[in-house]
Amino acid sequence: MDTTGSRGDMNVTPMLDVLLVLLVIFMLLAMRERRTMDAQLPVPCAGTCEPGGPPIVLEVLPGPSYRLNRAPVARAELPGRLAAVYAGRPEKVLQVAGHPGATYQQVIAAMDLARGAGVRVIGLPPRTAYLSK
Numbered sequence: 001m002d003t004t005g006s007r008g009d010m011n012v013t014p015m016l017d018v019l020l021v022l023l024v025i026f027m028l029l030a031m032r033e034r035r036t037m038d039a040q041l042p043v044p045c046a047g048t049c050e051p052g053g054p055p056i057v058l059e060v061l062p063g064p065s066y067r068l069n070r071a072p073v074a075r076a077e078l079p080g081r082l083a084a085v086y087a088g089r090p091e092k093v094l095q096v097a098g099h100p101g102a103t104y105q106q107v108i109a110a111m112d113l114a115r116g117a118g119v120r121v122i123g124l125p126p127r128t129a130y131l132s133k
Helices: 013-032 078-086 104-116
Strands: 056-061 065-068 071-073 093-098 121-123
Touching: 056 078, 056 104, 065 078, 078 104, 093 104, 104 121
Parallel strands: 056 093, 093 121
Antiparallel strands: 056 065, 065 071
């Protein structure tokens, strides 16, 4: 029997080291999970604002053939027509409606032509909103 009165104390240093490592790992994972999304907010107007007019819809049909607000447009004329439509508009927003028979490449090519004509924002309307019956 030991009569010197010594007691065995628990060493908590390794437990604190593990806790700090887990805390650092958690903080790094929490920072990594942060995601951002670009958004374009409307610019508030001073005084009276005039609406930009009805939305411009470009329909991409199989072939490919195009219709701009329900009016047929040849592929060669499309960049010029888009540039003329957006010349006086401050907001350059286009809705591109792909027909179910049109290929992905045809829709992307139409979007590329629109970007080349000065369109800044391209949206996709609901599937049945503008498609011909």
